[in-house]
Amino acid sequence: MFKYTIKRILVGILTMFILSTITFFMMKIIPGNPFSQDNKVLTPKTYEALEAKYGLDKPVVEQYFIYLNNAIRGDFGESISKTGQQVIDIVIRRAPVTARLGSVAFVIALTVGVTLGIISALTKKRWVNSLITTFATIGVSIPSFLLAILAMILFGVMLGWFPLVGLKTPLHYVLPAIALALNPISMITRLTRSSLRDVMSKDYIVLAKSKGTSELWVIIKHGLKNALLPVVTYCGPMFAFLVTGSFVIESLFSVPGLGMEFTSSVINRDYTLIMGLTLFLGAIVIIMNIVSDIAAAMIDPRIKLGK
Amino acid sequence: MALLEIKNLTTSFKIEQGSVQAVRDVSISLEQGEVLGIVGESGSGKSQTMFSLMGLLADNGKVTDGTIIFDGQDISPKNFKNKHEYDKAMRKIRGNTMSMIFQDPMTFLNQVLKIETQLIEPLMNHKKITKKEARLKALELMRKVGIPSPEKRIDQYPFEFSGGMRQRIIIAIALACNPKLIIADEPTTALDVTIQAQVLELIDSLREESSSSIIMITHDLGVVAKLCDRVAIMYGGKIVETGTDQEIFYDPKHPYTKGLLNCVANPEDDVEEELHPIPGSPPDLLDPPIGCPFVDRCERAMRICKLKMPDVTEFSSTHQCRCWLNHEKAVK
Amino acid sequence: MSNINDLKLTDDLFEKLDDSEKNAEFIAMESKTFMRDSWNRFKKNKLALFGLIFVTLMILFAIFAPMFSKYSYEMQDLQNRNALPSLEHLFGTDKLGRDIFVRVMYGARISLAIGFASAAINMVIGIIYGGISGYVGGRVDMIMMRTVDVIYSVPGLLYVILILMVFGNNLTSMLIAISITSWVNMARQVRTQVMSLKETEFAMAAKVIGASHSRILLKHLIINAIGPIIVTLTMMVPQAIFTESFLSFLGIGISQPQSSWGVLCSEARGLIHTYPIQIIWPVAAMCLTILSLNFIGDGLGEALDPNNGGMN
Numbered sequence: 001m002f003k004y005t006i007k008r009i010l011v012g013i014l015t016m017f018i019l020s021t022i023t024f025f026m027m028k029i030i031p032g033n034p035f036s037q038d039n040k041v042l043t044p045k046t047y048e049a050l051e052a053k054y055g056l057d058k059p060v061v062e063q064y065f066i067y068l069n070n071a072i073r074g075d076f077g078e079s080i081s082k083t084g085q086q087v088i089d090i091v092i093r094r095a096p097v098t099a100r101l102g103s104v105a106f107v108i109a110l111t112v113g114v115t116l117g118i119i120s121a122l123t124k125k126r127w128v129n130s131l132i133t134t135f136a137t138i139g140v141s142i143p144s145f146l147l148a149i150l151a152m153i154l155f156g157v158m159l160g161w162f163p164l165v166g167l168k169t170p171l172h173y174v175l176p177a178i179a180l181a182l183n184p185i186s187m188i189t190r191l192t193r194s195s196l197r198d199v200m201s202k203d204y205i206v207l208a209k210s211k212g213t214s215e216l217w218v219i220i221k222h223g224l225k226n227a228l229l230p231v232v233t234y235c236g237p238m239f240a241f242l243v244t245g246s247f248v249i250e251s252l253f254s255v256p257g258l259g260m261e262f263t264s265s266v267i268n269r270d271y272t273l274i275m276g277l278t279l280f281l282g283a284i285v286i287i288m289n290i291v292s293d294i295a296a297a298m299i300d301p302r303i304k305l306g307k
Numbered sequence: 308m309a310l311l312e313i314k315n316l317t318t319s320f321k322i323e324q325g326s327v328q329a330v331r332d333v334s335i336s337l338e339q340g341e342v343l344g345i346v347g348e349s350g351s352g353k354s355q356t357m358f359s360l361m362g363l364l365a366d367n368g369k370v371t372d373g374t375i376i377f378d379g380q381d382i383s384p385k386n387f388k389n390k391h392e393y394d395k396a397m398r399k400i401r402g403n404t405m406s407m408i409f410q411d412p413m414t415f416l417n418q419v420l421k422i423e424t425q426l427i428e429p430l431m432n433h434k435k436i437t438k439k440e441a442r443l444k445a446l447e448l449m450r451k452v453g454i455p456s457p458e459k460r461i462d463q464y465p466f467e468f469s470g471g472m473r474q475r476i477i478i479a480i481a482l483a484c485n486p487k488l489i490i491a492d493e494p495t496t497a498l499d500v501t502i503q504a505q506v507l508e509l510i511d512s513l514r515e516e517s518s519s520s521i522i523m524i525t526h527d528l529g530v531v532a533k534l535c536d537r538v539a540i541m542y543g544g545k546i547v548e549t550g551t552d553q554e555i556f557y558d559p560k561h562p563y564t565k566g567l568l569n570c571v572a573n574p575e576d577d578v579e580e581e582l583h584p585i586p587g588s589p590p591d592l593l594d595p596p597i598g599c600p601f602v603d604r605c606e607r608a609m610r611i612c613k614l615k616m617p618d619v620t621e622f623s624s625t626h627q628c629r630c631w632l633n634h635e636k637a638v639k
Numbered sequence: 640m641s642n643i644n645d646l647k648l649t650d651d652l653f654e655k656l657d658d659s660e661k662n663a664e665f666i667a668m669e670s671k672t673f674m675r676d677s678w679n680r681f682k683k684n685k686l687a688l689f690g691l692i693f694v695t696l697m698i699l700f701a702i703f704a705p706m707f708s709k710y711s712y713e714m715q716d717l718q719n720r721n722a723l724p725s726l727e728h729l730f731g732t733d734k735l736g737r738d739i740f741v742r743v744m745y746g747a748r749i750s751l752a753i754g755f756a757s758a759a760i761n762m763v764i765g766i767i768y769g770g771i772s773g774y775v776g777g778r779v780d781m782i783m784m785r786t787v788d789v790i791y792s793v794p795g796l797l798y799v800i801l802i803l804m805v806f807g808n809n810l811t812s813m814l815i816a817i818s819i820t821s822w823v824n825m826a827r828q829v830r831t832q833v834m835s836l837k838e839t840e841f842a843m844a845a846k847v848i849g850a851s852h853s854r855i856l857l858k859h860l861i862i863n864a865i866g867p868i869i870v871t872l873t874m875m876v877p878q879a880i881f882t883e884s885f886l887s888f889l890g891i892g893i894s895q896p897q898s899s900w901g902v903l904c905s906e907a908r909g910l911i912h913t914y915p916i917q918i919i920w921p922v923a924a925m926c927l928t929i930l931s932l933n934f935i936g937d938g939l940g941e942a943l944d945p946n947n948g949g950m951n
Contacts, residue, residue, distance in 0.1 A: 015789045019797075026801040141933040142926050143881045145888060149904065149922055153915045203414040206363055210409075211402035211429040211480065215394070225419050240794040247796075248889055252908075266800055266891045278801070282793050289792050301419060301464040602656070611652035636653045 004303060008293055012286045019282045024067055027271050028060055067275075076276030081268040087276035090261060095280075097167065098250070098257035102242045104177040109184035109238065114231065116185070117192020121200070122219065132189065139186025145248040148179035152252070165254045176253040180245050184238045188231055196227040225299060232296040236289035243281050308379065310487060310520050311337040311360075316373035318352075318359045327592045329355040329368070331544035339487070342514060342521045344535035344552075346528060346567065350589050352544040353524045357490045361407055362397040378404055378487055402429035406481040408491040408510075412473035412498070416465040422476060423461045429483040448479040452509060471502035478509065482517075490522045495530065507533060528567060532556065537625065540564050543590045543600025545616070550626035560620070560628035563601050599631065607632060680942040687938020690931035697928055701747035710738035712745040713896060721914050730920045734910060742903060743920050749899040750925070753813060753883045754876040754932075760818040762872055765825025772826065773833030784830070787823050795820035799882060800891060808894045813886075817879050828871045832864035866943035873936035877929040884925060900925045 051057045058066070070077065076087035120132035139147075155175060156164040162175045199205065200223055208222045209215075246259030254260070258277060265273040297303040318330035330352045337343050345353045359370050360377075362384070374383045382400065387393035406429070409415040417425060426448065427441035436444070442461070449457035452475040465473055474494065481489055491510065495503040511534055514521060523534055531538050532552060539549040540563065548561040559565045566585040587604035590596050599605070602612040611631050620633040631637055681687055705712060710728075716736035724731045730739035772783040799816040806812030880900075886892030887901030894902070900921045907918035 011785075011788070012792075015792050018789055019793050022798070023801060026805055030805050137933065137937070138930065141877065141930045143885060143929070145885060146904075146922050146926055149908075149911070149918055152911060153918070157912055157915055201365075203409065203411065204417040207407075207409055207415045207477070207480070208417070208428070209363055209401065210361060210407045211483075212398045212400070212432045213402075213428060214398060221424075222417050222420070226417070244794045244796040248885060251889060263889050263891065266804065266889075269804070274801075274804075278797050282797060285794055286792055299419060302466050608656040609653050610656055611648065612656065614652070631653070634648070634653070636648060636650060 001297065001303070004297055005294055008290045012290050015286055016279075016283055020068065020071060020279055021064075023275050023278050024064055027275055028063075030271075071279060076279070077272045079265075079270055079273045081265070081270040081273070087273050090273065091258065091276060091280050094256065094258045094261050097255060098246050098259060101167065101173065101176060101180065101250070101255060101257060102239075102246060104173055105180040105184070105242055106238070108177060108181040109188060110231075110235075112181070113185045113188025114192050114228070116189040117231075118196060118224075120189065121193045121196040133193070136186040136189040136193075139182050140190065144179055144183050144245050145252065147182050148175070148249055148252050151175055151179055167253075167255050176249050176255060179252075180242060180249045183245070184241060187234065187238070191230050191234055192227065195230050196223060199223050199227045202226075229296055229299055232292055232299065234292075235295070236285075236292035239288035239292075240285045243285055309336045309376075310339045310341075310378060311335070312374075312376040313356075313360065314374045314376075316356065316359060316375065317371050318355055318364065318368060319371055320355075320365070320368045322367065322593075325593050328595050329544055329592055330359060331595065333373075333541075333544075333546050335539060335546070337488070337520050337522065340518050340520055341537065342523060342535045344523045344525060344531035344538045345541060346525060346531060346538060347541035348526055348589060350592075351541040352592075353541045354492055356541070357407070357492060357522065357524060361401060361405065361490065362393065363401075363407075399433075402480075402486075403433040403484045404486050405488045405490070406484070406486040408478055408481045408489060408494045410493045410496055412470050412477055415477055416473055418465055420464075421461075422463055422465065422468075425465075426461070426476065426480055426483070429480060433484050444483070445479075448483060449476075451482070451513075452476075452479045454479075470498055471505060474498060474502075474506050475509065478506075478513075482513065485517070486519055488520045488522065490524070492524045493526070494523075495527070496525075510534065528556075540567070544592055544595065545600060545629070547601065547630065548628040550622075550628075554623065554626040558622075558626070560622060560626070560633060561601075561630045562605050562607055562632070566604075599629075609637065677942040681938050684934075684938040684941065686934040687942075690934030690938065693927060693931040694935065697747055697924075697931075698751060700744050701751055704744040705741055705748070708738070708741045708744075710741045712742045712898065713737065721910070721917070723916065731916065733906065733917055739903075739917060739920050742898060743900070743924050746898055746900040746903050746921060747924060747928075749810065749893065749897060750880050750883060750901070751928075753810070753817065753899070754880040757814055757817040757821070757879040758872050758875040760814070761822045761825050761875055762868070764818065764822040765871075766829050766868070768822065769826035769829030770833055773830035774837065776834070776837075780830070784827075787826055790820075791823050795823075796882065796885075799886065803886065803891060808892060810893060810897055813883055813893055817882050821875065821878060821882075825868070825871050825875070828867055829864065832867055836864060866939075869943060870936055870940045873932060873939055877932040877936075880925070880929060880932075 048057070056063070074088050076091075079085045079087050079090060082090070116132050116136070120129045120136075123129050152164055152175065155161045163169075163172050164175070166172055167176075200219070205218060205222055208218045213221075243259075246255075246257060247263050248259070249255070250257045250259035251263050258281065261273070262277045262281070264270075265277060313333065313335040316330055316333045316335075317328070320327040320329055333352070333356055335343070335345075335356075345356070347353045355364070355368070358364050358368070360375060362382075364370070370384045372385075374381065374386075376382070377400070380396075380400075382396065384390075384393050387396065423442060423445060426445040427438065430436060430441040430444055431438070434441075446457045446461060449461065454460055454472060454475055460468070465476070468476065474497075478494070481491075494510065495506050498506060507530060510521070513519075514534065521534070523530065525531060535552055537549065537551055538555045539546050540555070540561065541547070542563050548555070548559070548564050550558075555564060556568070559568055563585070570585070585604055590600045590603070596602065596613070598611075598613045598615055599608075599617060602608045605612065609631055611634075617629045617631045617634070619627050619629055621627050716732065718736065719728075719732055720734055720736040722728055722732040722736070728738050728740065730743060733739055733742070768783065768787075772780045798820045802816035802819060803812055806815060883892055883899055884901030884904065887894075887899050888905045888908075890905060892901055893899050898906075903921035904918055904925075907914075907921065910917055
């Protein structure tokens, strides 16, 4: 288990290093720079001063090492479009908003997804099963932002049940959180359903029943622990999905979080901010992947005991 | 009174193409302490007969006819108002007075639960004891089935055990509550030959020291010769011949039984003698034959065999056979 | 145990049965070719069939509707802005008086083109990469698959955005960006297939005969792995359409005058309170297309699975 954890963490660090290298050189190849010459407002002198300030006059390789060194210490430099603001400060200010929305969506996705999955795997009523599977197919297929738009029109504009802008009250969370969670809910429903069905047809379930254990206990004790393994593993990719999903959901619902910040930084070509956010979001996703892999390993004794 | 009395048991499975009649009109009786072997090739319905008895049929399977009296209690599914009532009654019996040893030790143990959890489960279900007492009892069981240093092994997971050791665990689970009837469903098929002998030895010794009855399902006549008092031969969902081990081995009446015996190498026989596998394949139980199921593979088949299932012919109070060749009109 | 029977046990019934009168082997079902069998199974799946019909219609409309309409996708009619659907303008007009029907169909061209083209590019990269990795095996395979793991553990969208920033917001760079980031699944899929097929007898046989390595790889392995590859491919099309529309909707994907469904959604978004119907059209077109493609993928997955036919 210890070896497994160390290995996963090392791979994570390697991934992080590659991501930061790619990000850096991508930003370097982009034709021109934020203070391109066609910007007539800048005199050559101020232009040079600006380049010096952001370290853009040094050789690329040197810039790269300075950047890596700073990035490790959490220093991504100053935002270009928001002068005077450190990237790291922007991240720290915006992150809690995204974290709140994301964790609400995460909890909804897990509870609703697992519940629906269990119901549809075990129900003997055909219509319940087809209702849930149809819902899950639609939820998996249709992009979250389209569903968000439809939900906005239906519940926000036409029915007026929920507010559409910001995150001031719990009511504000309903639409964006559900829109964000819908795809993961469907994924988890499908995963739980297929793996629980698979598990319930396994031989060890028959043995458990042959001991006189009640149906419910067989499901809880012998079925779920095995069946939820793929769901736990999926939590990593789900975080990735929630992060990228927040780009569009936050800008749709005007939620001032990291996603909205990222979108606007791309539109404004705010390179330092883009690099900082890419690395930060990448790191979160990589860490979550490691956490979910380790959690899955804890459930499965074969990995836990290092075999 | 017999411990187990199965009469005219019929079980079928619904599949897309129709209904598979896996068990057709099977009757078995078993006395306390007796060991019965049920022999047949795969698909002959021997395992499904036992799953019907335990109430462990897959969801698409159903006992459609027949009665089962076990330990003085009628446990035929039709005797209960609904599936829920039936399950409730069966839960009290399963793992308690009737238990099962399964085929494959690799797949029948739960990989993510400790041996302790899996071993104390029948005890916790049926006996009013604490977890601590159950653990002590589990250790005793592990010793009984020959697992070395049980104190250490009990907290391990199945993957840390060899195949033979896992099968011993499965046997220990079946023995936990001192059942009156143990059903062993091909308990050695999935094991290495050397381990097979050890496990059989274990079952043999357990039989001697307890009063449990055993139903041994197998396709291995060697196992039958070693362990069983009586044998039932199954073919195409039906029992075609029953008798004591002596009667079956030395005076087989059904061509299928004779065929099976021909398939077994007998070390005492002349080395020159060849083995004779039975040509052909078992009947399609989706559309079972109306006559004798063995007709298409039988060397001595007659016209009547295709038209009608033969009645039972009694050779002794224990030896019975269903074959038209025993009819007076048949050419001897 | 004996039933009342009408059968008279006459002597002739006890005559020996001739071998020809026994059904020694019964044939369970007529044999069909695999593709025919698959198509029959696919046809039975109503959702998949619906999907196929819808996508075909959508492609036909995307090609021909803009050609035959009297409106072009950029023709403005300022007198007739934000019109509701009518016979004149099937889906109504937008804030500049442009015909929404023509624009949605024109958007279909771009969205579908991106979907299919990037799936095709993906297939090529994925098959080559996964094929080599699975066929060569050993250390090469390990390194290639670790690389895939590393790429996979960062959301592809981040890379796509970076690439778009480098090459600019247009159709070509969108294609490059999506293709570069999404071949990973295909590569994994192909590798697994190749690995398992490599061990089968016919691959061994081919090797013994002395067929050249690349021929073994291509002809025998890939062709036999075609089922799962087709399924992965079908699932890739909606994924690409989604990525493109997602970015275009955010304003960091394709930009005007090229207008995909994502761009149309983005334009209509500002009018969501006043004219919500304008956003419904591209959203509906996209939802139905993506759903249809997924249905086709599911249907193909079931139909092409050889274990799915036969007795079970």
